Amino acid sequence: MAKKLLKIFTIVSILVILSFNLKKVLAQKFSLSLSPPLTEIIIKPGRSVLVAFNIYNLGDPQILTPLVKSFEPIGNFGNIVLKKELEGPIRFSLDNSEIELEKSFFLKPNEKQQLLLRIRAPEGAPEGDYYYTLVVQSDPAPNNNSLTLGRAKASIGANILVTITNQGNLEIKPSITLFDTLRGLRINKGLKVYESSQPIAVVLILKNQGKNLIKPRGKITLIGNFGEKAEFEIIPQNILGRSQRQLLASPSANLNLKQPTTLTLSGFFVGYYRLTADLDFGAGTKKLFANTSFIALPLKLMVAFVFALILVFVLIKKYLKNQEE
Amino acid sequence: MKKIFFVFFGFFLIILFFLTKTAFLLADEMRSNQFKIQMSNVNIGAGKKTSNNNNTLAYTLGQTAAMEFTSKGYVIKAGFQYLHSIVPFSFTVSDTQIDFGELLPNTPKTETTNLIVSFGGAGNYQVTAIEEGPLRTLENTSQIDNTCCDPGCSNPDKCDQYSAALWTQDSTVGFGYKMSGEDIPTTFTTCGSNCYRRFANRLDNEEPVVVMSSEDVTLNPSSEPKDIYHQATMTFKVNVNSLQTAGNYQTIINFVATPSF
Numbered sequence: 139m140a141k142k143l144l145k146i147f148t149i150v151s152i153l154v155i156l157s158f159n160l161k162k163v164l165a166q167k168f169s170l171s172l173s174p175p176l177t178e179i180i181i182k183p184g185r186s187v188l189v190a191f192n193i194y195n196l197g198d199p200q201i202l203t204p205l206v207k208s209f210e211p212i213g214n215f216g217n218i219v220l221k222k223e224l225e226g227p228i229r230f231s232l233d234n235s236e237i238e239l240e241k242s243f244f245l246k247p248n249e250k251q252q253l254l255l256r257i258r259a260p261e262g263a264p265e266g267d268y269y270y271t272l273v274v275q276s277d278p279a280p281n282n283n284s285l286t287l288g289r290a291k292a293s294i295g296a297n298i299l300v301t302i303t304n305q306g307n308l309e310i311k312p313s314i315t316l317f318d319t320l321r322g323l324r325i326n327k328g329l330k331v332y333e334s335s336q337p338i339a340v341v342l343i344l345k346n347q348g349k350n351l352i353k354p355r356g357k358i359t360l361i362g363n364f365g366e367k368a369e370f371e372i373i374p375q376n377i378l379g380r381s382q383r384q385l386l387a388s389p390s391a392n393l394n395l396k397q398p399t400t401l402t403l404s405g406f407f408v409g410y411y412r413l414t415a416d417l418d419f420g421a422g423t424k425k426l427f428a429n430t431s432f433i434a435l436p437l438k439l440m441v442a443f444v445f446a447l448i449l450v451f452v453l454i455k456k457y458l459k460n461q462e463e
Numbered sequence: 464m465k466k467i468f469f470v471f472f473g474f475f476l477i478i479l480f481f482l483t484k485t486a487f488l489l490a491d492e493m494r495s496n497q498f499k500i501q502m503s504n505v506n507i508g509a510g511k512k513t514s515n516n517n518n519t520l521a522y523t524l525g526q527t528a529a530m531e532f533t534s535k536g537y538v539i540k541a542g543f544q545y546l547h548s549i550v551p552f553s554f555t556v557s558d559t560q561i562d563f564g565e566l567l568p569n570t571p572k573t574e575t576t577n578l579i580v581s582f583g584g585a586g587n588y589q590v591t592a593i594e595e596g597p598l599r600t601l602e603n604t605s606q607i608d609n610t611c612c613d614p615g616c617s618n619p620d621k622c623d624q625y626s627a628a629l630w631t632q633d634s635t636v637g638f639g640y641k642m643s644g645e646d647i648p649t650t651f652t653t654c655g656s657n658c659y660r661r662f663a664n665r666l667d668n669e670e671p672v673v674v675m676s677s678e679d680v681t682l683n684p685s686s687e688p689k690d691i692y693h694q695a696t697m698t699f700k701v702n703v704n705s706l707q708t709a710g711n712y713q714t715i716i717n718f719v720a721t722p723s724f
């Protein structure tokens with residue numbers, strides 16, 4: 139009996155000791171990096187190029203699948219919508235010996251995999267722009283027999299912009315859709331009035347009517363009452379063919395408005411100000427110019443001054459009345 | 464006496480001259496200790512210059528694109544024109560298993576996961592989400608519908624895949640999510656911290672919906688240089704009533720992070 143009890147006691151003791159050393163179950167983490175995030179290619183029909191993409195697994199072990207999808211731009215802020223099918227004449231394949239497109243491979247934590255993407259423009263492919271995203275997607279998280287479970291499947295993408303041209307000639311047809319300041323009190327002839335201390339949000343939207351992507355360079359200039367100037371460089375971002383995009387100038391900031399802005403002017407402005415936008419699209423192309431203006435008045439100061447004046451007037455009147463009595 | 468007067472008057476004039484000669488104040492404030500200048504990367508030369516005060520200038524030189532095109536038949540530009548191309552685009556989902564465990568009627572359960580995007584200084588990106596179908600049993604015999612939030616499914620103010628609405632009542636059933644943190648859709652910031660919306664459903668041929676996106680490049684609203692890590696928390700919520708069939712319910716949530724073009 140005592141032997142049996144000792145046996146049970148020993149087993150229980152071992153189990154208790156082992157349970158102290160149990161490893162904590164960690165959440166399954168997806169963390170992947172991909173570079174380069176954007177690749178622009180200008181290519182003749184009948185040629186092919188090889189681009190190396192690097193995937194780095196910063197999370198848990200992953201089963202990954204590389205695939206290429208077409209995309210189209212949506213909205214004015216550089217967002218994209220991935221299409222379900224691969225469209226256009228461009229052909230993609232991987233030059234890796236063991237990895238193929240749309241076939242899974244395993245990537246250990248802290249390991250890197252290079253994907254050698256062959257991009258081919260077939261002979262006779264029509265001139266124009268074709269936009270794609272290399273997507274590396276994970277398998278869904280494993281089922282852990284939970285009663286209610288949402289399993290996340292995560293993907294990361296890198297955009298590939300392909301221009302097919304025989305001679306290197308591109309169709310560049312830009313136009314300025316909107317160059318204006320946001321909010322403010324609009325008065326005669328569209329001129330807007332702002333409070334002097336109020337940050338002024340500027341919006342510049344450019345439309346690309348051509349079939350090839352454009353990359354505008356230039357500046358927005360703020361010209362004050364006495365000709366003093368402040369210049370803000372426009373950040374060269376791609377505007378895809380037959381789409382439009384709101385440009386960004388540096389320094390830029392978001393004022394937490396519903397609409398993001400191109401530029402935010404902050405400071406203390408008094409008087410009449412002119413804003414000009416000068417855009418350049420490269421040698422041999424026409425430049426674009428737009429301007430707008432606004433008036434800034436120290437309305438808060440003026441109200442405070444009038445209030446103080448009224449107060450002083452009332453006090454003096456009261457004082458004089460008291461003197462008379 | 465006259466001499467002393469002239470000396471003092473001279474000093475007064477000099478001081479007055481320096482006081483009135485104030486510097487021209489620019490609207491734009493430059494900060495040096497956190498600046499990083501990032502330039503185009505078109506292959507023929509690149510490098511990094513550092514100074515004693517921890518400033519870094521990463522530079523690359525351009526190639527003659529037209530000549531390259533004529534001779535080789537192609538030109539490749541990798542990376543943003545204003546971004547060091549070796550800065551990778553990375554995306555993290557902190558927990559890919561959203562485990563609610565056992566559900567009790569009229570007892571909502573929540574689980575969270577963090578979405579983190581790192582993108583150098585360029586910042587333009589989007590993360591979309593879509594469910595591959597509602598929470599369903601493995602045998603596909605029963606499902607937990609997507610929530611319409613407190614207003615109810617017949618109310619035009621209900622939440623949908625785009626608009627968030629309040630979900631605080633224990634009697635409100637379904638599956639949905641809310642977002643908090645950086646770069647989240649405005650519907651969550653305007654509606655409040657107890658507002659949820661449902662996932663877009665691929666089985667209904669709906670398009671993935673943006674759950675995180677950033678349009679501004681380098682500065683945050685207070686004009687400070689922006690952190691390169693953009694983090695948001697997604698809180699999943701599920702609730703059932705007593706009529707819900709017992710079983711194991713599962714779904715797949717598909718997140719896609721893409722940089723801008």
